[in-house]
Amino acid sequence: MNDANPRRAFDAIVIGAGVVGACCAHYLIEAGLQVAIIDRGSVASGTTGAGEGNILVSDKGPGPELDLALLSRRLWFELIDVIGDRAELEPKGGVVIAHDGATLTRLREFAEVQRAAGVETHDVDPMQLRELEPHINPQIPGGVHYPQDMQTQPMLAAAHLIARGVQSGRLSRMTDTEVTEITRDESGRVTGVRTLSDVISAPIVVNAAGTWGGQVAALAGVDLPILPRRGFLLVTEPLPITVHHKVYAADYVANVASDSEGLETSAVIEGTRGGTILIGSSRERVGFDATLDWSIVQRLAAQAVEVFPMLAGVQLLRTYGGFRPYCPDHLPVVGADARVPGLMHACGHEGAGVGLAAATGYLIAQAVTGRPLDLSLEPFAPVRFDSTPERVGAHA
Amino acid sequence: MSGDPLDATERDVVVVGAGAAGMSAAYAAARAGCTVTIIDANPVAGGQYHRRRIDAATYRPRGCDDEAVWRRIHIESATTVYAVEIIDHGTQRIFGVRTRGDDRHRRDVDLVRARRLIIATGAYDRPLPVPGWDLPGVMTGGGAQALIKGSGVLPGNRVVVAGTGPFLLAVAQAILEAGGSVAAVVEANDPVALRRHRSALTNVGKAGELARFITSLTRHRVPYLRRHRVTRVHGDTTVTGVTLARVDASWHATPGTDRFIEADTLTLGYGFTAQTDLPAQLGCTLQVSADEGLAVTVDDDQATSVTGVYAAGESTGVGGVDLAGIEGLLAGAAVARSLDHPSPLRDEPALRRSRDRMRAFADALATAFPLRSGWRDDLEDDTVVCRCEEVPAGRIRNAITELGAHDARTVKLLTRAGMGWCQGRVCSLAVDRLCPRSATLDGQARAATRPVAIPVPLGAVADINLQSRRES
Ligand SMILES: Cc1cc2nc3c(=O)[nH]c(=O)nc-3n(C[C@H](O)[C@H](O)[C@H](O)COP(=O)(O)OP(=O)(O)OC[C@H]3O[C@@H](n4cnc5c(N)ncnc54)[C@H](O)[C@@H]3O)c2cc1C
Ligand SMILES: Cc1cc2nc3c(=O)[nH]c(=O)nc-3n(C[C@H](O)[C@H](O)[C@H](O)COP(=O)(O)OP(=O)(O)OC[C@H]3O[C@@H](n4cnc5c(N)ncnc54)[C@H](O)[C@@H]3O)c2cc1C
Numbered sequence: 001m002n003d004a005n006p007r008r009a010f011d012a013i014v015i016g017a018g019v020v021g022a023c024c025a026h027y028l029i030e031a032g033l034q035v036a037i038i039d040r041g042s043v044a045s046g047t048t049g050a051g052e053g054n055i056l057v058s059d060k061g062p063g064p065e066l067d068l069a070l071l072s073r074r075l076w077f078e079l080i081d082v083i084g085d086r087a088e089l090e091p092k093g094g095v096v097i098a099h100d101g102a103t104l105t106r107l108r109e110f111a112e113v114q115r116a117a118g119v120e121t122h123d124v125d126p127m128q129l130r131e132l133e134p135h136i137n138p139q140i141p142g143g144v145h146y147p148q149d150m151q152t153q154p155m156l157a158a159a160h161l162i163a164r165g166v167q168s169g170r171l172s173r174m175t176d177t178e179v180t181e182i183t184r185d186e187s188g189r190v191t192g193v194r195t196l197s198d199v200i201s202a203p204i205v206v207n208a209a210g211t212w213g214g215q216v217a218a219l220a221g222v223d224l225p226i227l228p229r230r231g232f233l234l235v236t237e238p239l240p241i242t243v244h245h246k247v248y249a250a251d252y253v254a255n256v257a258s259d260s261e262g263l264e265t266s267a268v269i270e271g272t273r274g275g276t277i278l279i280g281s282s283r284e285r286v287g288f289d290a291t292l293d294w295s296i297v298q299r300l301a302a303q304a305v306e307v308f309p310m311l312a313g314v315q316l317l318r319t320y321g322g323f324r325p326y327c328p329d330h331l332p333v334v335g336a337d338a339r340v341p342g343l344m345h346a347c348g349h350e351g352a353g354v355g356l357a358a359a360t361g362y363l364i365a366q367a368v369t370g371r372p373l374d375l376s377l378e379p380f381a382p383v384r385f386d387s388t389p390e391r392v393g394a395h396a
Numbered sequence: 397m398s399g400d401p402l403d404a405t406e407r408d409v410v411v412v413g414a415g416a417a418g419m420s421a422a423y424a425a426a427r428a429g430c431t432v433t434i435i436d437a438n439p440v441a442g443g444q445y446h447r448r449r450i451d452a453a454t455y456r457p458r459g460c461d462d463e464a465v466w467r468r469i470h471i472e473s474a475t476t477v478y479a480v481e482i483i484d485h486g487t488q489r490i491f492g493v494r495t496r497g498d499d500r501h502r503r504d505v506d507l508v509r510a511r512r513l514i515i516a517t518g519a520y521d522r523p524l525p526v527p528g529w530d531l532p533g534v535m536t537g538g539g540a541q542a543l544i545k546g547s548g549v550l551p552g553n554r555v556v557v558a559g560t561g562p563f564l565l566a567v568a569q570a571i572l573e574a575g576g577s578v579a580a581v582v583e584a585n586d587p588v589a590l591r592r593h594r595s596a597l598t599n600v601g602k603a604g605e606l607a608r609f610i611t612s613l614t615r616h617r618v619p620y621l622r623r624h625r626v627t628r629v630h631g632d633t634t635v636t637g638v639t640l641a642r643v644d645a646s647w648h649a650t651p652g653t654d655r656f657i658e659a660d661t662l663t664l665g666y667g668f669t670a671q672t673d674l675p676a677q678l679g680c681t682l683q684v685s686a687d688e689g690l691a692v693t694v695d696d697d698q699a700t701s702v703t704g705v706y707a708a709g710e711s712t713g714v715g716g717v718d719l720a721g722i723e724g725l726l727a728g729a730a731v732a733r734s735l736d737h738p739s740p741l742r743d744e745p746a747l748r749r750s751r752d753r754m755r756a757f758a759d760a761l762a763t764a765f766p767l768r769s770g771w772r773d774d775l776e777d778d779t780v781v782c783r784c785e786e787v788p789a790g791r792i793r794n795a796i797t798e799l800g801a802h803d804a805r806t807v808k809l810l811t812r813a814g815m816g817w818c819q820g821r822v823c824s825l826a827v828d829r830l831c832p833r834s835a836t837l838d839g840q841a842r843a844a845t846r847p848v849a850i851p852v853p854l855g856a857v858a859d860i861n862l863q864s865r866r867e868s
Contacts, residue, residue, distance in 0.1 A: 041806075042800070042801055042802050042803055042806035043801065043810075045805070049805075049809045155806075155809040155810055159795075159799040159800065159801070160799065162799075162800065163798050163799050163800065166800070175800055175802060176802060236854065237851060238816075274812060279854075291679060292479075294481050294492070294494070294857075297857055298857055298858060298859075301854045301857045301858035302858035304854065305854055305855055305858045311855070312855025312858065313854075313855060314854050315851035315853055315854070316848055316852050316853070316854050317817070317819070317848065317851050318815075318819060318846065318848055319848060320847075
């Protein structure tokens with residue numbers, strides 16, 4: 001469905017109207033480009049509508065992802081200035097807890113390294129913990145407070161960013177439109193996309209197809225190893241505010257970087273503006289199988305009740321889940337594809353796509369317009385998985 | 397493990413729902429020699445139609461009168477199934493049926509194991525929003541009927557029965573029989589169209605039932621207003637009256653035909669939605685039935701697309717209580733056969749023929765009372781559509797026009813419509829119909845998938861003991 005816009009030629013096309021695509025489109029139009037954002041479904045119909053909205057620095061150790069996260073966090077405030085309070089941004093802070101002394105020691109060591117890399121952290125003892133979270137299990141020996149962690153409602157953020165672009169006249173929103181091919185000229189350079197019913201041209205195509213980024217890359221004839229990692233969340237009945245921060249257990253930090261295929265869960269507990277409490281989230285690699293496994297629900301619930309005993313009497317209302325897009329090295333793919341001139345990738349953000357979306361869009365726009373980059377995109381290069389990085393059609 | 401008291405909870409068959417369908421199914425399966433447990437949310441067996449007071453005689457479906465068989469059936473009342481799962485996928489397929497008792501206590505939960513599952517969960521009312529419908533005094537037709545049958549209480553002193561479908565007549569009849577007063581029956585369609593389906597009608601006794609209802613309205617001087625709709629409900633703290641208007645075939649009100657009638661109660665019902673939560677959890681194939689709602693797809697044996705799962709009655713499509721009973725018998729017999737018991741039914745082919753005839757009739761009836769779109773004109777920006785999350789029509793329209801949401805799922809994500817306590821059971825039809833494009837079958841099935849059919853305490857699902865039973 002198109003917004004009655006007859007235009008078929010653009011400066012750039014963004015494939016995917018999730019939170020990452022929305023941020024790419026936003027920064028591209030800010031840079032003065034005329035842009036089309038295309039999705040085979042509706043706005044936020046992919047993983048953006050199936051996850052949480054944490055913008056985290058607490059779960060990242062020093063390195064390129066943390067740098068990207070710190071930049072992104074700063075940019076999120078800019079985005080909120082643009083779209084207002086409608087994306088429900090809450091700079092509420094995170095609290096990471098440890099269930100035993102040994103874990104607490106490791107957590108604090110980790111926090112110290114993060115501090116050196118620019119993350120604000122505060123060690124907290126059980127007393128301070130209870131000041132931050134009055135309902136927390138008093139037996140928890142301590143944790144670390146991360147005031148920079150935030151939360152947003154990613155569907156609203158994506159939808160409002162895109163709507164604003166549409167209102168400005170610089171963005172065309174094409175939903176229910178599946179891209180079936182990324183077209184190229186004889187030299188191999190991108191010329192646009194083919195959809196089920198149309199041909200749309202642009203010299204730049206941004207692949208922001210999230211978990212389906214590998215399939216979209218294949219439409220341009222290149223490989224991108226992006227795989228689904230399933231996750232479920234539990235949603236409780238609405239309550240008066242009982243959980244004030246994003247609270248999670250320290251083993252989560254280990255899970256994110258894990259390579260195991262099996263189920264991993266860690267209690268991640270937070271309130272929302274709607275009053276519900278979200279309990280997440282499991283991580284498994286089972287392809288695109290969406291059947292609910294009650295042993296996962298049981299573990300998530302048990303872990304949550306262990307951290308907040310009062311949750312035992314709170315009603316579980318529903319569950320939902322989706323498929324995080326992950327790469328073998330757990331870093332996203334951001335930047336130009338050296339194999340296909342004109343093709344940019346902005347996908348594979350795994351469990352951090354919301355948090356990293358702002359910086360991703362910002363850097364993509366810098367790369368497209370040839371401005372100096374605020375951050376090197378080297379670690380996120382699309383060809384880093386390619387053992388034989390030959391350039392398709394570049395010999396012309 | 398022998399001697400484990402928990403083994404007692406493994407049954408050949410668990411039937412969910414103790415209405416006409418479930419009770420008949422349980423009876424047939426038990427009669428053939430299966431061990432059967434029926435689980436029902438209500439305190440008394442009987443379902444929607446045979447709903448009765450707690451002190452009334454026990455409900456027995458037609459043709460199910462051998463009390464020796466009933467003594468072998470275990471009925472778990474006041475217990476709701478919140479989820480079903482496949483515990484063992486092997487040849488010895490085992491289902492886990494997760495239940496919750498009425499008091500929502502965290503210990504009041506159980507996991508029952510079963511080799512076969514019969515889903516007979518019926519249907520629930522399908523209301524559409526209208527300004528003022530959130531006032532006390534507005535209820536569903538089924539709700540009014542439940543009050544009368546279950547508690548012997550009249551829903552109000554002067555009732556307007558509105559919506560579409562033959563059940564409006566049944567609701568009015570129930571109120572009149574209980575000594576109540578019906579101000580009008582307001583039918584949005586023109587059921588004269590029924591005549592076109594005379595061939596289907598003449599085959600089934602149902603046509604006579606409808607004629608009797610209409611005669612009864614005449615006798616009580618209740619106007620049966622066809623091609624009319626309630627376009628607004630009046631009142632400050634409770635209903636004081638409604639505005640009616642004549643409507644065209646698309647349900648758009650004809651200007652200048654508004655009129656006010658006094659009433660303290662309004663029942664709303666635009667047909668029923670089959671209760672498909674549990675089969676959807678297991679991935680059973682669903683279909684769009686003649687009334688445009690979703691229903692579980694079943695074959696000639698009432699078997700769903702998932703091996704070992706059967707369905708009967710209203711969950712497979714709305715069709716009335718007699719059809720539900722026959723489908724139940726057939727489902728019970730098929731389950732028994734699948735467990736190597738002989739069929740308990742004397743003349744199965746005749747039952748199958750009656751079922752097919754009654755299904756055809758139900759489908760004809762449904763197409764005579766279609767859903768049209770004119771009701772959308774009534775909604776003001778502040779008319780609440782999702783009552784659980786208090787989402788007004790204006791916000792939904794804004795999500796569609798400004799934010800580019802084109803389907804119900806996106807509207808839900810952007811407005812929270814359908815995310816509350818009832819999980820969209822009340823508003824999802826309205827939200828879907830407010831969207832520029834209706835959801836695909838896949839989309840509808842996805843929207844109708846409720847992984848937790850009713851709320852359950854986290855402490856209960858966290859209980860490792862419940863979990864270990866399945867591993868024992
Ligand atoms: C349970 C769970 C919890 C999570 N919690 C968090 C969290 O707290 N914080 C966080 O930062 N991240 C979280 N995530 C991860 C986050 O949701 C994702 O990283 C992020 O949404 C990815 O956004 P995206 O825009 O890249 O992808 P998507 O939102 O999936 O968008 C991709 C879009 O591309 C479209 N598309 C695909 N193929 C085509 C085609 N051929 N033509 C047209 N369109 C196409 C799809 O329809 C889709 O809409 C979580 C994920 C899950 C599953
Ligand atoms: C207002 C009204 C008037 C009607 N009038 C007539 C009429 O005049 N003539 C006629 O033929 N039909 C009439 N019907 C229709 C009739 O009620 C149904 O055809 C019949 O009840 C269907 O039987 P069933 O067994 O399929 O479902 P139901 O009778 O609805 O039984 C379903 C049972 O399943 C239980 N259940 C559902 N979900 C769960 C769960 N998760 N866990 C545990 N239990 C669960 C419910 O508590 C219920 O007891 C009327 C219906 C209504 C609402």
